[in-house]
Amino acid sequence: MSASAALDVLTAGEALVLLAAEETGGLHAVERFRRFSAGAELNVAIGLARLGLRVGYLTRLGDDAFGRFLAEVLRREGIVADFASVDQGSSNGFMLKSLEADGTDPQIEYFRRGSAASRMHAGDLARLDGTRARHLHLTGILPALSPGCSELAQRLAERAREQGSSLSFDPNLRPRLWPDREQMIRSINGFAAISDLVLPGLAEGRLLTGRAQPDDIADFYLALGAGAVVVKLGPDGAYCANQQGLRAHVPGVQVKRVVDTVGAGDGFAVGVVSALLEGLPLDAAAQRGCAIGARVVQFPGDCDGLPTRAQLQV
Template sequence: MVQWDVVSFGETMIRLAVPLGERLETATRLEVGIGGAEANVLVALARLGRRTAWASVLPRNPLGERIVRELAWHGVDTSWVQWVERGRVGVYYLDTGVPPRPTAVLYDRAGSAVAQVDPAAFPIDFVAGGRWLHLTGITPALSVGCRAVAERLMERARAAGVPVSFDVNYRSRLWGPDEAARVLEPFCAGATVLFCGEGDARTLWGLEGTALEVAERLAGRFGAGVTVLTLGEGGAVAVTREGERVTAEAPRATVIDRVGAGDAFAAGFLHGYLDGRDLERGLRTGVALAALKLTVRGDLALISAAELEAMLSETRRTIVR
């Protein structure tokens, strides 16, 4: 029986951000939040009215409780979180930049509870209750155990006939490009929808050329039903196995916080694509939600369905076939 629209597994961290205009080395206060690629996607979807479920491993302490309660407050089902009595939550520090000074990120996530997951003991059958499974390339980088859980989830989804989206999401602080390219290859090959940033395609697989050329080479390499290449401020381009090609320009946005914009794009695409498999609507919704996320501080796209629909009405002419 289908219980959720989208399900996922991954790590959510505590985010400690320096207030705008201050520096991490001298700040006397930090803004507390949460963030994690998979959870960011699920929160955005839940706020748009989708049923979502997040699975992970968390220590039973105030930080673990904070993560679960905040996700649940936004409407994400956290009943598949596996609790452990000992362990730690990953933390990341954001030294918020203002142009021309870039934002810097400092991670303290090694050895987190989810990285210590026992793949054989982690439940995966919840996947069969979802219409869609979403995974990212961050999770397999965390540990051998996380990689094994992600592999099992993809296998279970395939057996249950559940489509899978996979966002490459390469993180150079977690592993090198050669290892990442090798490990992520089967995940990309198993995806129904593959998301990849233009920079990741170049770094991991040496793909160069126009956006459309890179997207087509990714599609040829991995064979996903839909391949979506994200271009940041340049928007996104998507190609299908049947030869359909669609490009969406990114709407203009006042940037408050770039963190989580890629996850908002993935959430927007899935929201627009899930019901009718409409590639154009998926791309339009993706770039619109990403633009709206840029205006919100924090990892989470705290955007309502009404705000998104209003934005979509302004971006109907940004599609090129």
């Protein structure tokens, strides 16, 4: 078996370069940007690696400066990079993000069509031969990128089930990436139904289930077959429920100043997944998720606020 054979967590997705505005105003008028890494699954991988977990990340990087920057990020963050290949002749996706003085959701523009990661398919699973992970984390972004990526996500979930790995799923809705709303809902709920943990935001849950209240959203996914559900409520915390009968509201963590809301949900996933892998109960895991999510919104980049083990308070 290879050095990468034993992982705590495996995830897969598209690594993006984030160009974050350093001045307020419309993106068309901004002259100064700062470079960060981004991508929901990469954010989660970085957060878990900082907490001391051995994390593998399956992706394709562009054959360009952005791809080389992201390869260096993987190395610097201690993520097992065996599964991140360079797609020859392809460009890496990137995004622009505005700076909002009042901490409201920023304006974001994506440039990812035809990117290296969108060219992944089930054949990329060959890079995982001989590798086992305790846990697989997926989001709804990967299956939205392309038909090949959708097949890859499905095969990854099936592989996790076959290997006895636990599976968490964050819907992370990107409606513009899907052909239509019906296909998005059908695909996302299909992944949720086979997951041990589902992590919808409240607005996402309402769209995906047609139900308004957090407890009703959780019950919808439990009835589909999910093992546990944690509904993210933003500043109001989270609602968690599982098949064993737990029903609990976890209060949010208040912050003095919100700098940037992007990445908070990924930080929340880092908290919940890491805590569950340590054997903590679901409500305690949600508490850690709230704490890390609150920390993330106080920093400008998606990953700047993700704590190390020494910085972890919960």
